[in-house]
Amino acid sequence: xxxxxxxxxxxxxxxxxxxxxxxxxxxxxxxxxxxxxxxxxxxxxxxxxxxxxxxxxxxxxxxxxxxxxxxxxxxxxxxxxxxxxxxxxxxxxxxxxxxxxxxxxxxxxxxxxxxxxxxxxxxxxxxxxxxxxxxxxxxxxxxxxxxxxxxxxxxxxxxxxxxxxxxxxxxxxxxxxxxxxxxxxxxxxxxxxxxxx
Amino acid sequence: xxxxxxxxxxxxxxxxxxxxxxxxxxxxxxxxxxxxxxxxxxxxxxxxxxxxxxxxxxxxxxxxxxxxxxxxxxxxxxxxxxxxxxxxxxxxxxxxxxxxxxxxxxxxxxxxxxxxxxxxxxxxxxxxxxxxxxxxxxxxxxxxxxxxxxxxxxxxxxxxxxxxxxxxxxxxxxxxxxxxxxxxxxxxxxxxxxxxx
DNA sequence: AAGCGATCTGACCAAATGGTCAAACCAAAT
DNA sequence: ATTTGGTTTGACCATTTGGTCAGATCGCTT
Numbered sequence: 211x212x213x214x215x216x217x218x219x220x221x222x223x224x225x226x227x228x229x230x231x232x233x234x235x236x237x238x239x240x241x242x243x244x245x246x247x248x249x250x251x252x253x254x255x256x257x258x259x260x261x262x263x264x265x266x267x268x269x270x271x272x273x274x275x276x277x278x279x280x281x282x283x284x285x286x287x288x289x290x291x292x293x294x295x296x297x298x299x300x301x302x303x304x305x306x307x308x309x310x311x312x313x314x315x316x317x318x319x320x321x322x323x324x325x326x327x328x329x330x331x332x333x334x335x336x337x338x339x340x341x342x343x344x345x346x347x348x349x350x351x352x353x354x355x356x357x358x359x360x361x362x363x364x365x366x367x368x369x370x371x372x373x374x375x376x377x378x379x380x381x382x383x384x385x386x387x388x389x390x391x392x393x394x395x396x397x398x399x400x401x402x403x404x405x406x407x
Numbered sequence: 408x409x410x411x412x413x414x415x416x417x418x419x420x421x422x423x424x425x426x427x428x429x430x431x432x433x434x435x436x437x438x439x440x441x442x443x444x445x446x447x448x449x450x451x452x453x454x455x456x457x458x459x460x461x462x463x464x465x466x467x468x469x470x471x472x473x474x475x476x477x478x479x480x481x482x483x484x485x486x487x488x489x490x491x492x493x494x495x496x497x498x499x500x501x502x503x504x505x506x507x508x509x510x511x512x513x514x515x516x517x518x519x520x521x522x523x524x525x526x527x528x529x530x531x532x533x534x535x536x537x538x539x540x541x542x543x544x545x546x547x548x549x550x551x552x553x554x555x556x557x558x559x560x561x562x563x564x565x566x567x568x569x570x571x572x573x574x575x576x577x578x579x580x581x582x583x584x585x586x587x588x589x590x591x592x593x594x595x596x597x598x599x600x601x602x603x604x
Numbered sequence: 605a606a607g608c609g610a611t612c613t614g615a616c617c618a619a620a621t622g623g624t625c626a627a628a629c630c631a632a633a634t
Numbered sequence: 635a636t637t638t639g640g641t642t643t644g645a646c647c648a649t650t651t652g653g654t655c656a657g658a659t660c661g662c663t664t
Contacts, residue, residue, distance in 0.1 A: 213611070230514050234432025238652060251612050253653065278575065312568040313510055317427050319570055326574040334577055355576050355586060356593040360561055362572060367560035370567065371509040373516055375559060377523040378475065379552050380531055389552060396553040404597045410641075435622060448642050450623065 217255055219245045224266050229310045233263050233317070263314075267322065270311065273302060281339035288343050292405070293398040299365045300394045307369040334358070340405075349405045357405060364397045414452055416442045421463050426507045430460050430514070460511075464519065467508065470499060478536035485540050489602070490595040496562045497591045504566040531555070537602075546602045554602060561594045 223244035227236045238259060242249040256262035277299055282291060315322055340354035368375060368390060376386040420441035424433045435456060439446040453459040474495055479488060512519055537551035565572060565587060573583040 216611085231431055232429045232510065232514075234428055235430070235514070237650090239650095248613050249652090250614080250654080254611065257653090259652070308568060308571070309509060309513060312506060312571065313429065315568070315570040316506060317429075317432070323570065323574075326571070331577075334575065337576075353593065356590060356597070358576060359565055359572060359590065360594070360597055362575065363560045363564035364557055366568070367564045368556055371505060371512070371563070373512040373520065374505070374509065374523070375556060377520075378531065378559065379534075379555060380528075393553060393556065396550065397557070400553070400557055400601045403600050413641085434620090436620095445643050446622085447624080447644080451641065454623090456622070 213255075216245075216247065216251070220247070220252060220255055220262070221266065221269065224262055225270075225306060228263060228266055229306060232310060232313050233259070236263075267311065267314070267325070270306070271325070274299075277302065279335040281335045283339060283342045286346070286348060288348060288405070289402050292401050293395075296361075296365060296398045296401065297394050300369070300397065303366055303369040304390070308366050309370045312370070336361075347407075350407050357401075360404060361401055364400065368393065410452075413442075413444065413448070417444070417449060417452055417459070418463065418466065421459055422467075422503060425460060425463055426503060429507060429510050430456070433460075464508065464511070464522070467503070468522070474499065476532040478532045480536060480539045483543070483545060485545060485602070486599050489598050490592075493558075493562060493595045493598065494591050497566070497594065500563055500566040501587070505563050506567045509567070533558075544604075547604050554598075557601060558598055561598065565590065 220241070224236075224241050227241045227244060231237070231240075236259070238252060239249050241262075242252040245252065252262075256265065277295070280295065285291070336358050337354045340349065340357060343349045344351055344354075372386060372390075376383065379386070379389070381389060417438070421433075421438050424438045424441060428434070428437075433456070435449060436446050438459075439449040442449065449459075453462065474492070477492065482488070533555050534551045537546065537554060540546045541548055541551075569583060569587075573580065576583070576586070578586060
């Protein structure tokens with residue numbers, strides 16, 4: 211079998227299992243089964259569990275990073291940008307939520323924070339962008355960090371904790387799915403209300 | 408040693424460890440160490456890991472349930488109620504976040520959903536409350552489920568994923584702590600903006 | 605077809621894990 | 635002082651786990 215194809219199957223399987231069981235709970239045998247190969251073959255491609263997890267972690271962040279930096283100062287249509295951003299981010303989260311990353315970041319911060327701190331020095335695109343809009347008098351004069359936090363919360367949480375949310379709203383899985391289909395529009399509207407003067 | 412005191416120490420220790428490592432990752436020996444007793448004594452008080460986890464889970468939900476139902480139709484001061492609710496809920500989450508519950512609900516929905524479905528039949532207090540306000544013309548005419556989802560997201564997420572959030576905002580732990588001290592007020596303000604006409 | 609390097613596998617191992625148990629400990633009642 | 639009941643412990647066990655290894659298999663070149 212082609213090596214890179216096998217790797218892809220492993221990565222898909224590993225994402226599923228890490229997402230469900232976390233790093234400590236994930237079993238190499240389960241990942242191997244899910245990928246349809248032997249445990250030994252799994253260790254051939256990824257020397258150990260940690261290396262495999264790191265790869266999953268990096269691949270995932272690599273998908274998010276370009277998105278969270280995509281704020282354009284060149285246009286005054288900030289509402290359009292908010293709508294686009296929310297739509298894309300929530301689509302990403304609907305495929306694979308942040309849950310396992312949050313869990314692992316909480317369990318072993320030291321291992322993963324170096325990976326995040328590379329970016330510590332770079333400026334935060336959203337904060338700069340908001341400052342720009344504010345200086346042009348387009349948006350409300352408030353702390354952009356609060357807006358950023360709200361944006362991430364609104365986009366990330368529903369996919370991180372769908373069961374509790376569905377339970378709180380007395381929805382079954384189907385009803386919740388239907389609700390979530392229209393929810394990104396709500397989120398964008400709410401964020402616009404939060405930002406506008 | 409008093410039995411009930413030992414139990415309390417176990418429960419405190421178990422919450423810490425389950426929160427950090429999840430159900431699968433938690434080690435009975437670690438919980439015993441954290442509680443300052445032997446592993447055998449731990450098993451004497453809680454027959455097995457599942458029974459212990461269930462107790463933690465139930466104790467935690469028992470603290471949340473009364474809060475999320477505390478919406479009072481008797482007054483027109485809905486802004487005050489939002490402020491109080493956000494403050495209390497975020498204080499609870501700052502002590503112990505929803506992360507491990509979300510993780511476990513995701514990993515093994517069948518085990519825990521019966522526990523939640525007891526309440527499936529009861530009406531959702533917030534939705535009713537919002538309908539009341541709407542009929543009195545006090546709040547905006549929008550889907551209360553979206554408002555409820557936003558409220559839970561805004562309150563729960565920052566305590567569930569503080570590291571990533573702090574990283575995104577280029578804050579260290581101290582700066583993030585200071586930010587989070589004032590953030591509940593921001594959340595209340597934003598929710599009020601979302602709800603008002 | 606013969607050789608070769610990459611890929612895969614079953615069998616295996618040392619360490620860790622949840623859980624058990626007989627024996628020890630301890631405070632209160634007799 | 636002795637008994638009694640609840641509580642605690644170290645030693646122990648069966649099973650599971652991440653990881654290794656020698657050899658099999660596959661695909662490609664010569």
